[in-house]
Amino acid sequence: MPIRLLPDHIASQIAAGEVIERPSSVVKELVENALDAGSDSITIEVQGAGKRLISVLDSGAGIPTEELALAVSRHATSKLARAEDLFHITTLGFRGEALASIGSVSQMTVESRAVEETVGSHLVVEGGKLGQQDQMGVPVGTRIVVEDLFYNVPARLKFLKTDNTERRHIESLVTRYALAYPQIRWQLLVDGKPSLQTSGNGDRREILSALYGVDIARQMLAVDFKEQDYRIHGFISPVSLTRANRREITIFVNGRWVRDTAVTAAVLRAYHTLLMVGRYPIVTLFLEMPPEAVDVNVHPAKAEVRFRENDLVFSRVQRAVRRALLAYSPVPELRPRQFWGNQPETGTETTGQNWPSAAEIPFPESDANGADPARVQIHTGQLDADKLPLLRLVGQVAATYLIAEGPDGLYLIDQHAAHERVLFEQLMAQQSQERVPAQTLLEPVNVVLPPEKARLLENQLDVLEHIGFDVEPFGPNTFTVRAIPALIVGGDPEAALNVVVEDFEDDETPLAAATEAKLTARICKRMAVKGGQILSMEEQNALLRSLEACQSPRTCPHGRPTMIHLSADLLERQFGRRGAR
Ligand code: ADP
Numbered sequence: 245m246p247i248r249l250l251p252d253h254i255a256s257q258i259a260a261g262e263v264i265e266r267p268s269s270v271v272k273e274l275v276e277n278a279l280d281a282g283s284d285s286i287t288i289e290v291q292g293a294g295k296r297l298i299s300v301l302d303s304g305a306g307i308p309t310e311e312l313a314l315a316v317s318r319h320a321t322s323k324l325a326r327a328e329d330l331f332h333i334t335t336l337g338f339r340g341e342a343l344a345s346i347g348s349v350s351q352m353t354v355e356s357r358a359v360e361e362t363v364g365s366h367l368v369v370e371g372g373k374l375g376q377q378d379q380m381g382v383p384v385g386t387r388i389v390v391e392d393l394f395y396n397v398p399a400r401l402k403f404l405k406t407d408n409t410e411r412r413h414i415e416s417l418v419t420r421y422a423l424a425y426p427q428i429r430w431q432l433l434v435d436g437k438p439s440l441q442t443s444g445n446g447d448r449r450e451i452l453s454a455l456y457g458v459d460i461a462r463q464m465l466a467v468d469f470k471e472q473d474y475r476i477h478g479f480i481s482p483v484s485l486t487r488a489n490r491r492e493i494t495i496f497v498n499g500r501w502v503r504d505t506a507v508t509a510a511v512l513r514a515y516h517t518l519l520m521v522g523r524y525p526i527v528t529l530f531l532e533m534p535p536e537a538v539d540v541n542v543h544p545a546k547a548e549v550r551f552r553e554n555d556l557v558f559s560r561v562q563r564a565v566r567r568a569l570l571a572y573s574p575v576p577e578l579r580p581r582q583f584w585g586n587q588p589e590t591g592t593e594t595t596g597q598n599w600p601s602a603a604e605i606p607f608p609e610s611d612a613n614g615a616d617p618a619r620v621q622i623h624t625g626q627l628d629a630d631k632l633p634l635l636r637l638v639g640q641v642a643a644t645y646l647i648a649e650g651p652d653g654l655y656l657i658d659q660h661a662a663h664e665r666v667l668f669e670q671l672m673a674q675q676s677q678e679r680v681p682a683q684t685l686l687e688p689v690n691v692v693l694p695p696e697k698a699r700l701l702e703n704q705l706d707v708l709e710h711i712g713f714d715v716e717p718f719g720p721n722t723f724t725v726r727a728i729p730a731l732i733v734g735g736d737p738e739a740a741l742n743v744v745v746e747d748f749e750d751d752e753t754p755l756a757a758a759t760e761a762k763l764t765a766r767i768c769k770r771m772a773v774k775g776g777q778i779l780s781m782e783e784q785n786a787l788l789r790s791l792e793a794c795q796s797p798r799t800c801p802h803g804r805p806t807m808i809h810l811s812a813d814l815l816e817r818q819f820g821r822r823g824a825r
């Protein structure tokens with residue numbers, strides 16, 4: 245075949261393949277255009293998971309009648325004039341490809357009226373072919389309706405996921421943009437029903453509630469970090485609030501939603517040792533930096549960016565998140581109000597006078613190679629805030645708590661949570677060294693499981709082996725347990741195996757590491773000493789020493805506190821020895 249230039253409509257379809265992957269890509273491009281047009285209200289309507297219809301109506305500047313046909317052509321943009329402009333882009337769009345791409349794989353109708361016009365216009369594009377343009381009386385702004393997406397690219401349609409999934413993509417996209425632009429009135433209608441509606445009053449907590457529910461929204465911690473011309477702000481979950489995957493880590497860079505493994509890694513590193521392995525925080529971070537610090541022209545759907553100074557971004561994100569975490573979740577310290585129940589409230593909820601503020605916490609600079617995401621998991625540098633001082637055991641109360649004295653006051657330790665933490669770290673350490681001491685049972689135990697559970701277990705026998713079990717299939721739905729992790733010897737093997745299977749039921753995560761960590765935490769919970777169990781002095785001491793040796797002694801593997809700290813300072817004040825109030 246001779247070489248020839250592709251006709252424009254084919255070139256557009258090829259470009260569309262990169263830009264428009266699924267219905268939510270259309271929503272993203274249209275929403276970005278509406279934002280670039282300076283809208284204060286954006287209404288999105290979706291039918292049939294976006295395959296039937298997507299409509300985006302905005303109150304922005306509009307497209308002048310004489311530019312309408314141009315707007316839907318390829319490489320037509322009002323946002324970029326010179327090549328140099330590419331390096332300080334302040335708009336979301338700049339490639340001039342979106343409308344042409346969408347128009348080439350759907351039936352697209354554009355209605356628009358520019359601010360300076362008295363009447364608007366209307367244009368239909370069908371599979372890339374421009375129809376006739378008419379005058380139309382419409383309000384200032386733009387409405388773009390996209391129908392029968394991919395009707396002329398059936399192969400694309402086949403790649404789409406279920407309607408539920410595609411709808412979820414759209415909803416999560418719109419909600420995230422709503423969170424990023426809280427001063428805009430957003431409305432999302434899915435099959436005629438309101439799915440999201442915001443007031444445009446700028447209150448991000450309100451939108452967080454829509455996204456995660458009131459309860460989670462209330463728990464989210466605010467991040468606000470400034471350094472030179474960088475600002476990093478947003479919301480992060482406390483260590484007690486986690487998810488099984490990193491899907492809830494959302495990063496915006498200069499108002500643009502991007503996927504960025506380095507920023508995500510920096511976030512995770514900030515949480516390192518505070519979260520159980522295989523658990524991830526809920527995070528929405530907005531990074532603001534000078535436009536020239538970031539190259540946005542590296543991905544056709546503009547979903548990735550490149551930072552000029554990657555290391556700098558990495559370390560700033562890490563510090564921003566870590567500071568917010570430390571400011572809000574030190575060992576819970578009893579404050580007078582909680583202690584006596586009748587003291588007048590002082591200070592704010594989260595920064596009462598006994599709580600260190602972020603600024604007071606010394607923060608070690610991350611090491612020079614901080615930006616290397618591969619090293620995140622093996623980072624062992626500890627923050628002083630995580631470490632326990634040497635503790636002197638005083639005794640046990642209510643058969644549930646240990647009391648210990650440290651150089652800085654009194655510690656009340658939950659024996660169950662503390663033991664969970666100790667077992668968890670010991671087991672995880674053994675796993676990482678590929679040698680979980682297994683204890684062979686004197687008598688192998690046969691365990692019969694319901695068929696469904698048996699099938700789940702069969703698929704995971706090698707994971708079990710890695711965490712110290714020796715389990716073999718033995719006839720239908722029956723398994724022989726020959727060994728269990730040495731750490732849990734004394735526990736009931738059948739119960740332990742059941743714990744494991746329950747966990748597979750909850751979450752068939754294919755990631756062995758995540759499964760192992762979850763299982764381990766679960767086993768530790770079952771096997772740890774309970775509240776209400778009397779411990780000998782030796783046992784109490786042993787628990788305390790093991791806890792001191794932990795990497796993250798202050799939380800149990802599920803993120804709950806293992807201890808409460810009554811500082812010497814607090815005690816002195818309470819007893820009127822100093823600065824009595
Ligand atoms: P880009 O956003 O990269 O410029 P698009 O294909 O998305 O490319 O849009 C082409 C042009 O059409 C934009 O540069 C803009 O001038 C105009 N346009 C598109 N959508 C809107 C809108 N909702 N309001 C105003 N102008 C718009």
Ligand code: MG
Pocket residue numbers: 273276277336337338340342343
């Ligand atoms: Mg655009």
